[in-house]
Structures are given as structure tokens and as C-alpha cells.
Amino acid sequence: MEQKTFSEAVAVLSGEHGLSILQHLASGEWRIASDVSRTLAIHTTTASKFLTRMHELGFLERRLRKSHTRSAYEYRLPAKRIVLELEFENGQEPLREALDYYLDYVSKVLAKARRLGWPGVEERMESRLQTNRSGLKEHLFTRILDGGGARGMEDLKVLFSEISREFFEITSGAIGPATARRILAGAAEEAMQGRQAVVQRYGLRAVLEG
Amino acid sequence: MSDRVPTGIEGFDGLVAGGFPQRTINLVSGPAGSGKSLFALHYCYNGASEHKEPSMYIILEETKRNLERAMRSFGMDGAALAESKRFFLIDLGELRVSGTNGSSIGFDELQEFLESSLKAADIRRLAIDSLAAIGLHYANPEVFRERLFAFCRFLRETDVTTLLLAEAPEGHTLTRYGVEQFVTDSFVHLGLEEVKGELRRTITVRKMRFTRHDTAKHPFYISSTGLNVVADEKVV
Numbered sequence: 001m002e003q004k005t006f007s008e009a010v011a012v013l014s015g016e017h018g019l020s021i022l023q024h025l026a027s028g029e030w031r032i033a034s035d036v037s038r039t040l041a042i043h044t045t046t047a048s049k050f051l052t053r054m055h056e057l058g059f060l061e062r063r064l065r066k067s068h069t070r071s072a073y074e075y076r077l078p079a080k081r082i083v084l085e086l087e088f089e090n091g092q093e094p095l096r097e098a099l100d101y102y103l104d105y106v107s108k109v110l111a112k113a114r115r116l117g118w119p120g121v122e123e124r125m126e127s128r129l130q131t132n133r134s135g136l137k138e139h140l141f142t143r144i145l146d147g148g149g150a151r152g153m154e155d156l157k158v159l160f161s162e163i164s165r166e167f168f169e170i171t172s173g174a175i176g177p178a179t180a181r182r183i184l185a186g187a188a189e190e191a192m193q194g195r196q197a198v199v200q201r202y203g204l205r206a207v208l209e210g
Numbered sequence: 211m212s213d214r215v216p217t218g219i220e221g222f223d224g225l226v227a228g229g230f231p232q233r234t235i236n237l238v239s240g241p242a243g244s245g246k247s248l249f250a251l252h253y254c255y256n257g258a259s260e261h262k263e264p265s266m267y268i269i270l271e272e273t274k275r276n277l278e279r280a281m282r283s284f285g286m287d288g289a290a291l292a293e294s295k296r297f298f299l300i301d302l303g304e305l306r307v308s309g310t311n312g313s314s315i316g317f318d319e320l321q322e323f324l325e326s327s328l329k330a331a332d333i334r335r336l337a338i339d340s341l342a343a344i345g346l347h348y349a350n351p352e353v354f355r356e357r358l359f360a361f362c363r364f365l366r367e368t369d370v371t372t373l374l375l376a377e378a379p380e381g382h383t384l385t386r387y388g389v390e391q392f393v394t395d396s397f398v399h400l401g402l403e404e405v406k407g408e409l410r411r412t413i414t415v416r417k418m419r420f421t422r423h424d425t426a427k428h429p430f431y432i433s434s435t436g437l438n439v440v441a442d443e444k445v446v
Contacts, residue, residue: 115274117300118327119292176326178319182305 006086009057012050013082017042021050022077025060030074032065051075058154093153097198101191102160105208108187109167116175116183124170129163153202161207184208215335215371218256219249221439225415225424230373230396234419235365239376239385240400245411245430245437246375247272248280249400250337252436253373255286258296263334266298266327270315270343274301284436298331303343316347317361328368336370342377342386355389362393384416395419401427403445412445 012018020040025031033048040047051073055062059082060075106129113122164184171180188208192199199205216229223229230236240246254265269277277299281288291297302315302323320338327333341358348354365372376390384391384399391397396418403410414427430439 112304115301115304117274117292117298119295119298172326174326174330176322178322179302179305179326182319186305 003086005057006084008053009059009084012053012057015050017046017050018054021047021054022059022082025075025077026080028076028078028080030063030065030076032072032074034072036075093202094198095152095156097195098153098156098202098204101195101199101204102156104191105160105187106163108190109184112183112187113171118175121171121174125167128166128170157202157204157207164208215257216261217249217253218260219252219437219439220435221428221430221441222413222437224441225428225439226396226418227421227423230371231418231420232371233366233369234395235362235372235374235393236396236398237374237376237385237390237394238398238400239378239390241378241380241402244378244400244402245432246400247277247339248284248432248437249398250339250373250375251277251281251284251286254335254337255281255288255291255297257335258291259286262296264296264298264332265335265337266300266331266333267337267339268320269299269301269339270303271340273303274299284434286436295331298327298333300327314347315344317344317357320344321361321364324364324368328370333370335373336365337373338375340375340377341390345387351387354387358387358389359393391417396421400430410445413439 013022017040021036024036024039033051034044036042036051037044037047051060051062054060055073055075059077061078062073062075065072065074110122110125113125168177168180168184171183188205192205212228213232214223214227214229215232216223238246238249250267254267257263258265267277278288288297288299292299302320305315305319324336328336345351345354348357374390374394376385376387378384378399379386384397394417397416399414399416401412401414403412411430411432412427413430415423415425424441427445428439428441429443429445430437432438
């Protein structure tokens with residue numbers, strides 16, 4: 001996280017209601033601002049302001065709940081732990097380099113599947129790549145065009161972690177988990193060549209092996 | 211219904227009562243360039259094309275491109291059979307490039323692959339090319355021998371008739387590790403002998419369980435259609 005975002009995150013979390021709101025959402029249940037305001041006895045506008053900012057900082061997930069009468073955003077805390085990492089290096093996170101690594105990884109997995117020769121594996125992988133994961137791809141590419149953002153790298157890792165998991169499911173279903181693991185690990189290792197520093201520093205490979 | 215699995219190789223099946231016994235493990239050894247891979251390609255390709263038996267050829271050493279090229283040059287249309295899922299040319303050597311356990315494939319990885327794939331594709335004929343490539347995974351020959359025994363036990367529980375290809379280093383030994391022929395049900399040795407400055411190809415069935423087989427050394431040659439064993443000639 002860059003210094004400006006880190007400062008904002010600290011300010012929000014140390015605000016009067018910051019930790020109480022997170023504690024309330026730690027159950028993992030989806031809540032709207034009025035639920036939070038009622039439970040914590042704070043004004044709905046205050047709750048809404050905190051929730052919006054926490055979502056922008058990447059702490060909370062958000063989705064739109066529609067009913068016949070009105071629509072409202074629901075929020076939840078996706079994990080019971082929040083980790084803040086402060087990046088002192090100037091400039092944005094190297095999203096494009098990370099994206100290059102992941103795209104190279106995908107292309108190497110497909111090539112390995114093709115050369116391995118088991119029918120259908122490569123085709124099924126390509127078909128899965130067409131899927132837009134809950135809008136994550138568009139969201140991610142918007143962030144990259146915007147020049148990063150607090151969650152850009154994390155979003156990228158989530159997206160490719162999911163893609164890699166699906167690759168593993170397809171491959172292991174056809175030819176067994178050990179072979180699948182070797183194909184994916186081989187592709188991840190080969191894609192690292194010439195990018196070791198970025199891959200290691202940002203933990204890009206680890207999410208592929210989850 | 212016959213309990214033999216014919217190779218379709220001109221002149222060979224007659225030496226072994228019609229083919230390999232069903233659900234057995236069979237070793238083909240020979241020095242480099244002796245025709246082992248071609249023997250196994252015939253076995254798998256003919257099984258798939260003439261007997262409609264799904265066949266799998268596992269490459270651990272050669273490149274897939276070379277094998278495909280060899281098939282084409284001998285008039286074998288592997289692509290059409292692959293399309294109909296009767297012929298699988300699988301390049302497990304691809305996994306050797308880099309892996310979590312080093313740069314070679316061991317019997318465990320191979321077995322796990324086969325456990326999934328043999329049933330999925332209803333494979334009846336299997337060729338593994340070659341044991342020498344698997345041997346690289348084991349620093350100690352004793353461990354290789356132990357794992358080979360275990361792997362053969364696994365193969366015996368499957369429904370496939372297997373060909374294992376083994377390297378015979380130039381010289382006097384018949385196989386690289388000296389144990390391969392003891393765990394298999396049959397042992398076919400391909401030779402390359404120098405006679406008057408030319409290499410002569412020979413084939414000998416040294417062992418075949420459950421079979422009254424020919425024990426003579428026969429010449430064979432490679433033509434545009436592949437291997438041809440001259441069954442009515444002997445090399446003395």
C-alpha cells in the first residue's frame with residue numbers, strides 16, 4: 001500500500017467508530033448502513049460514510065441489494081484479519097509487470113496442456129478464460145488504466161488465483177492432481193524468468209499455488 | 211475370443227503365438243537406434259486402428275514432434291485416431307522441464323497419471339518410452355528396482371497390456387539396470403550387429419510367460435511401412 005493510502009487507512013481505522021464497525025461486520029454477514037447505525041447507535045449517514053470509505057480502501061466487500069421499494073449497498077468483512085502493508089518505494093505498484101507475469105503463466109499452462117496431448121484439457125481451460133468473474137476482470141483493468149490504486153495488485157492476485165484454481169480443477173480431473181500440480185508449477189516457474197524480483201517481492205507466484 | 215494381443219508387426223506375431231498375452235507387462239530393449247520406439251508405435255497404432263482398442267503411448271524422453279514425424283513417415287495417421295479418442299500420444303516429458311520434485315518423472319507421478327487416465331479413456335494398450343528416462347529420477351539403482359517392482363504390481367491390477375521400453379547400452383548387457391527383464395512377463399531384445407561394416411538389425415524373444423515362443427534370433431528391416439521381421443530366417 002502506498003503512503004497516502006496507508007495514511008487514509010490509518011485515519012479511518014482510528015476514527016471514533018472505525019474498529020466498532022469492523023467488529024460488527026466481522027461475522028461475515030452482509031449488512032446495510034442502517035443495520036450498522038442501529039447496532040452501534042450512530043447516525044446512518046456516519047455509518048454510510050465509514051462503510052463507503054472502508055470499501056474504497058479495500059477492507060470491505062460491497063454488493064447492491066435491490067428491493068421493490070429501494071436499493072441499498074450491503075457490506076461485509078471478507079476475512080477476520082486485516083493486514084496493512086506500507087510500501088515506501090516511490091510510484092505505483094508494478095501492475096503491468098505483474099500482469100505480464102500472469103499472462104505469460106496462462107499462456108505457458110495452455111502450451112503445456114497442448115503439448116501434453118490429453119484431449120479436451122486445453123479447450124476447457126480456454127473456455128474458462130472467457131468467464132468474467134463477477135465483474136472482477138473489468139474492475140481490474142479499469143484500475144490498471146487508472147494507474148493502480150490501493151487494491152490493484154490484490155485484485156490481480158485474486159483474479160489469477162481463481163483462474164489457476166480452475167486450471168487445476170480441469171487438469172487434475174482429467175489426468176490427476178500430481179500431474180496437474182507439475183504442469184502449473186512448471187508454468188509458474190518458467191514465467192518467472194527475468195522477473196524474479198517482482199514476483200518474489202509481491203508474492204505473485206504464491207497465489208498460483210494456493 | 212483370443213487372449214493374445216497382436217502387435218500387427220509383419221512377421222513378429224507368428225513368433226509369439228499370435229501376440230502378447232492379454233494384461234501382461236512386456237519389455238522391449240535395445241541400443242539406441244535399434245527400433246524400440248517404432249516397435250511400440252506399431253503396437254499402439256495397429257491396436258487402435260485395426261483392433262479398435264484405445265491405446266496410449268507415453269513419451270518421457272523423445273519429443274512429441276519427433277514421434278509424430280516418425281508416424282507420418284511410416285504412413286500412420288495418428289491425428290485421425292486421436293480425434294476419435296483411440297490413440298493418445300502423451301508427452302509426459304513436458305513435465306520434466308521443471309517440477310516441484312526436480313526435473314524428472316518418477317514411477318509415482320507416472321502411476322498417478324495412469325490411475326486417472328487409463329480408466330478415463332478405457333485404455334487397453336499402453337507403451338512407456340522409456341524406463342531409462344524414469345531411471346534418472348532415482349539416484350540409487352536399488353531404489354529404482356524397488357519402485358519398478360511396485361509400479362509393475364500396479365500395472366498388473368489394470369486392464370491393459372503394457373510395453374515397457376528399456377535401453378540396452380552398447381556392449382554386453384541386455385538392459386541398463388539388469389533387472390527390468392525379471393519383473394516383466396516377456397522380454398524382446400532388439401539388436402544392432404555390425405557385419406562386414408554394415409549394421410544388421412536382429413530381434414530375439416528371450417522370454418514370454420504362458421507362451422511357447424520362438425527363441426531364435428531373426429533379422430528384421432525397416433521399410434517405408436515400418437518394421438518387418440523375417441521370421442523364416444535366423445541369424446547364426
